Amino acid sequence: MTQENFSARRENQAQPVETEQVQVNTTGTSAGVDDLLDEIDSVLESNAEEFVRGFIQKGGQ
Amino acid sequence: MSARRLVGLETEYGIIRPSMPKANSTVLSAQIVDGYAQLVRDTDTATRAARWDYADETPLNDARGHSVSREEAHPSQLTDSEPTLEAENQVWTAESIALDGNDARVGATLYQENDATDVVMNMVLGNGARLYVDHAHPEYSSPEVTSPRDAVLWDQAGDQVMRRAAASAASLGGGELLLYKNNTDNKSVSYGSHENYLIPRDVEFSRLVDGLTAFFVTRQIFCGAGRVGRGMLGRGAEFQISQRADFFEAEVGLETTVNRPIINTRDEPHANWDKYRRLHVIIGDANLGQISTLLRVGTTNLVLSLIEAGMSPKLELADPVSALQQISHDPTLQTTVPLRGGRRMTAIEIQRSYLEAAETYCAQRELTDPDTSEILNRWRAILDTLEQDPMQAAGQVDWVAKYSLMKSFTERHGVGLDDPRIALMDLQWADLRLDKGLYYRMAARGLMETIFSQEEINAAVDNPPHDTRAYLRGMTLQRYAPYVVAANWDALSFSVPGARKISRFHMPEPLAGSRAQVGELFDAQLEINEFIDQLARHR
Structure with missing residues (x-):
C-alpha cells in the first residue's frame, strides 16, 4: 500500500470503513514500512554485495 | 505446572570487524568479552563480574542414559574446558594460567598492542548471566527466570550487554565490531540460540521426544526469524521462515554442531541430578522481536506441562526433518506434512492441536495465572491471524516483519529477492546497533509490538531476576x-x-x-x- 492511500484513510478516520478495507489496513504497517523505505539507503551498508560476502562466520552450536 | 517454568536462554552472536575482514572470530569474540570486562572495571555500576567455574560441567552425558568419551566426542562438544586462543591464532602469545575451578585466563598480547592486558574469556555478570566465548562467537546465557516475560526481558538484556561490549571493545582500538543476532552466515555455517527448560527427572526422555517433535517442527511459524536462501549455503533467492531449519539433519542426538538433532539429548542439569533434567533445545531461531521470544518460551512451557501430565497430542510425523524444512520453505503456510499413517496436516493445524490440548489442560486445573492466560490468548490469536493472512502478523512475528519489509522494498524498486540489497537486509535485520539494525528501525516506528521498554531492559542488564x-x-x-x-x-x-x-x-x-x-x-x-x-x- 502506498503512503498516499494511507494518508487518505487517516483523513477519513471518523468515517465507517468497509470491512474489507479494514482487513487490508488493520495496523498501519504499510505506512511505517514506507517511511523506513524512504530512508533505507542511508541505513543500509554501502556496497551490499561486498558487505554480505564479507560476513563469514565460523561454526557454532 | 503452567506457562511458568524455570528457563534460561542462550544466544551466540555473529561477529565481524569490517575493517579487518580476515580477523579471527575467536579473537574478536574474546575482545567482546574483554571489552565488557573493561567496562565493568571502569564503571562503578552494579555490573560486577566473576570468572566462570567449569567444575560442574558434563556436556558429554546423554539423557538416554550413557555418555560419550572425550576421545569420541567432536572437539566442539568439549565445552567443559576453557578454550584457549593459542590454538586458534598464533598472533596471541598466549600463556594459559590455571586459576581456581579449572578456570583460566589468557595472558596475551593482542596484535602486539596491549602487553599488560589479561584477556577475559568468560564472565558471570551482576544480573546472574554468563558472558563468554563459545567456539568462535560471543555468547550471552541469561540468568534463570520463571516466566515467559522474564525470559524475554533478560534475553533482551543480553542484546544490550553485547551492544555495550562492542562499543567498549571498539574504544580499545582495532576498529568497530559488529554483532548480529542471527543464526547463519549463509555460507554453510550456523550458530545457535538455545533454550533450557527445567524438567523433573522422572519424566522419561522418550516421552519428551514423542511429545515435542511435532511441536518443535511447527512452532517456527510464530517464532522463526526469516531467511533468504535455501540449504546450508543459502542458495537461490527464496524466502523461508526459519534461519535454522536447513541445518538440521537428525531427529534425536547429543551433537549440537554437526548432524544437528531436532531434540538434543545433552543431560547436564546444572542442578540436583536426581531431581531434574535440563531440556537443552537447540532448534530455535534467535529472535529480536519480543513477542516471538515470548511465544517461543511460553508455548514450549505449556507443551512441556502437557507432556508431564500425559496430555500432549499424539502426532507422529512421518519424516520430522523433512517436515521442518518443507514448512520453513513455504511462507504461505499452506504446506501439509504427512503423519505416520498417511494423514496430512498444516503447521497451523498441528499447532492448533497443541493449543487445544493446552487449553483443556489449563481449564481442568483451573490455571488462571496471568502468564498462562496471556500465553494461551496470544497463542490462539497468532494462529488465527496466521491462518487468515500470515502477512497480518508482521507486528508480532519476526519472519513476517522481515518478509513484509523485503516485499515492500522489492515492490518499490521493481526488483526481485535476488537483488543484492535483499541479502544485505536479511543480514542487517539482525545488526545489534539501534541506528542500523532493521529490526530496531522497524521497532522505533512502532511497527513491532513490544512488552518492555529500553529502560526496563537496561535495568535487567544490572539486576538479576528476584525469584x-x-x-x-x-x-x-x-x-x-x-x-x-x-x-x-x-x-x-x-x-x-x-x-x-x-x-x-x-x-x-x-x-x-x-x-x-x-x-x-x-x-x-x-x-x-x-x-x-x-x-x-x-x-
Whole structure:
C-alpha cells in the first residue's frame, strides 16, 4: 500500500470503513514500512554485495 | 505446572570487524568479552563480574542414559574446558594460567598492542548471566527466570550487554565490531540460540521426544526469524521462515554442531541430578522481536506441562526433518506434512492441536495465572491471524516483519529477492546497533509490538531476576565481587582474606536463593565473613 492511500484513510478516520478495507489496513504497517523505505539507503551498508560476502562466520552450536 | 517454568536462554552472536575482514572470530569474540570486562572495571555500576567455574560441567552425558568419551566426542562438544586462543591464532602469545575451578585466563598480547592486558574469556555478570566465548562467537546465557516475560526481558538484556561490549571493545582500538543476532552466515555455517527448560527427572526422555517433535517442527511459524536462501549455503533467492531449519539433519542426538538433532539429548542439569533434567533445545531461531521470544518460551512451557501430565497430542510425523524444512520453505503456510499413517496436516493445524490440548489442560486445573492466560490468548490469536493472512502478523512475528519489509522494498524498486540489497537486509535485520539494525528501525516506528521498554531492559542488564538462584548469584557479585573467585550455574566460590581454604557454596536447587529467601542477607549489609556464615545456614 502506498503512503498516499494511507494518508487518505487517516483523513477519513471518523468515517465507517468497509470491512474489507479494514482487513487490508488493520495496523498501519504499510505506512511505517514506507517511511523506513524512504530512508533505507542511508541505513543500509554501502556496497551490499561486498558487505554480505564479507560476513563469514565460523561454526557454532 | 503452567506457562511458568524455570528457563534460561542462550544466544551466540555473529561477529565481524569490517575493517579487518580476515580477523579471527575467536579473537574478536574474546575482545567482546574483554571489552565488557573493561567496562565493568571502569564503571562503578552494579555490573560486577566473576570468572566462570567449569567444575560442574558434563556436556558429554546423554539423557538416554550413557555418555560419550572425550576421545569420541567432536572437539566442539568439549565445552567443559576453557578454550584457549593459542590454538586458534598464533598472533596471541598466549600463556594459559590455571586459576581456581579449572578456570583460566589468557595472558596475551593482542596484535602486539596491549602487553599488560589479561584477556577475559568468560564472565558471570551482576544480573546472574554468563558472558563468554563459545567456539568462535560471543555468547550471552541469561540468568534463570520463571516466566515467559522474564525470559524475554533478560534475553533482551543480553542484546544490550553485547551492544555495550562492542562499543567498549571498539574504544580499545582495532576498529568497530559488529554483532548480529542471527543464526547463519549463509555460507554453510550456523550458530545457535538455545533454550533450557527445567524438567523433573522422572519424566522419561522418550516421552519428551514423542511429545515435542511435532511441536518443535511447527512452532517456527510464530517464532522463526526469516531467511533468504535455501540449504546450508543459502542458495537461490527464496524466502523461508526459519534461519535454522536447513541445518538440521537428525531427529534425536547429543551433537549440537554437526548432524544437528531436532531434540538434543545433552543431560547436564546444572542442578540436583536426581531431581531434574535440563531440556537443552537447540532448534530455535534467535529472535529480536519480543513477542516471538515470548511465544517461543511460553508455548514450549505449556507443551512441556502437557507432556508431564500425559496430555500432549499424539502426532507422529512421518519424516520430522523433512517436515521442518518443507514448512520453513513455504511462507504461505499452506504446506501439509504427512503423519505416520498417511494423514496430512498444516503447521497451523498441528499447532492448533497443541493449543487445544493446552487449553483443556489449563481449564481442568483451573490455571488462571496471568502468564498462562496471556500465553494461551496470544497463542490462539497468532494462529488465527496466521491462518487468515500470515502477512497480518508482521507486528508480532519476526519472519513476517522481515518478509513484509523485503516485499515492500522489492515492490518499490521493481526488483526481485535476488537483488543484492535483499541479502544485505536479511543480514542487517539482525545488526545489534539501534541506528542500523532493521529490526530496531522497524521497532522505533512502532511497527513491532513490544512488552518492555529500553529502560526496563537496561535495568535487567544490572539486576538479576528476584525469584531464582540467579538472584543470589547476581547480588553476590554486586556486593562481594572482590571475594568471588569463581562462579557457575550451581556454585559460588569465595576466597576471603585470612581464610585458609576457598569456600564453595552449592546451589543445586534453581529456585532457592531467591529474594524472598536470601534478600535479608543483602539488606543487612554484612561483612564478607558474616555473609558467608549466614549463607551457609541457608543451605
